[in-house]
Amino acid sequence: MPTIVVDVMPKAELLDPQGKATTGALARLGHGKFENVRIGKRFELTVDGPITDEVKKEVRELAEQVLSNSVIEDVVGIDFGDGSAE
Template sequence: MPTIVVDVMPKAELLDPQGKATTGALDRLGHGKFENVRIGKRFEFTVNGEVTDAVLDEVRRVADEILSNSVIEDVVSIAVDGVAVDGAAADVEAR
């Protein structure tokens, strides 16, 4: 059965309080080379059957309308069995 993975991250221009706290903790623990940690969400969907364009369209709608808050988050990637789906990501390079 194929797996679709959706990654959601805070918008790059917004403060990520969890990431900032993790960055500080890493520094205090001697891992100061990491300057900026950002924390997001990962969703995995196991599909019973073939991943068609209709299934991908539905995943995109779910990601935009339910899994992410468009005011503060971006859907940065959608992949099927580890392969990125065209047109799914906002800005994967920012990650």
């Protein structure tokens, strides 16, 4: 069964409190060369059957309308597992 991966990140202009806390923790652990960490979400959708153009369209709609909050997040990538990524 093919798997589609959708990556969602906070909008660049918004504060990412988890990322900021992680950046501070890395510095305290001696990894201060990393100046900025941003934390997002990854969704893996397993498809029963082939990934058709119709499935791709449905995943794009789900990514924008269900998997992400368009006010504070951007869909930054969709990997259809067939070498085509958006």
